[in-house]
Amino acid sequence: MTTQLPDIFETRQAKAFRDALMAGDVEQAKKIEDHLLAEAATSPEDRELLADQLRAAMLFRAYVDASAAGDEAAALTFQGLLTTMCSPETVKTTLMSGLLYSGLELGSLPAKDHDHLTEWMNGADVGEEMKARLASITRTP
Structure with a gap:
């Protein structure tokens, strides 16, 4: 069973981040991450911690969704990104x-x-x- 997330800005951005990574567009993924962090971070240290947590949360969600959909290749891609980018x-x-x-x-x-x-x-x-x-x-x- 897949939990349906609300259609809000953050959810749409997480999907756009996931789609950019799947397409290999790291530059676009970084832009999305930077935009979300600009809304939340209060210091450079806070920004780094939040960036790591945001990246992990979005990649983990993408991994779970791919696994639930039976897309083993995408799940492995997201698992690899999670463990190397965070x-x-x-x-x-x-x-x-x-x-x-x-x-x-x-x-x-x-x-x-x-x-x-x-x-x-x-x-x-x-x-x-x-x-x-x-x-x-x-x-x-």
């Missing part, structure tokens, strides 16, 4: 966020995934609300 820490955070989202949507996670997410959350600064969300997900054998 910092390892941001990739890990993005993947754990996806795992949390999946668990919340399904109501459960396999024990291996639940344990991995629990371990990551215990070592990360995620706050009690996120830990409570994890606690609401059933750990299945």
Whole structure:
């Protein structure tokens, strides 16, 4: 099941970013990224962190969509872009966020995934609300 995102500016920009990358138009993808960051960043350091997070979120979403559509080639392309264009820490955070989202949507996670997410959350600064969300997900054998 694919979640339908609202048709808003940010969603359209994420799709345009994904389409530019798939077409090999890195210059256009960079323009889209710069435009979105100009709206949000408050300092050069903030901009770099937000750029990494934005890139990871858009690439991960593109990967999930391609996987759900059965387009293995596109999924592998987006997976490769995610791991080469984003910092390892941001990739890990993005993947754990996806795992949390999946668990919340399904109501459960396999024990291996639940344990991995629990371990990551215990070592990360995620706050009690996120830990409570994890606690609401059933750990299945």
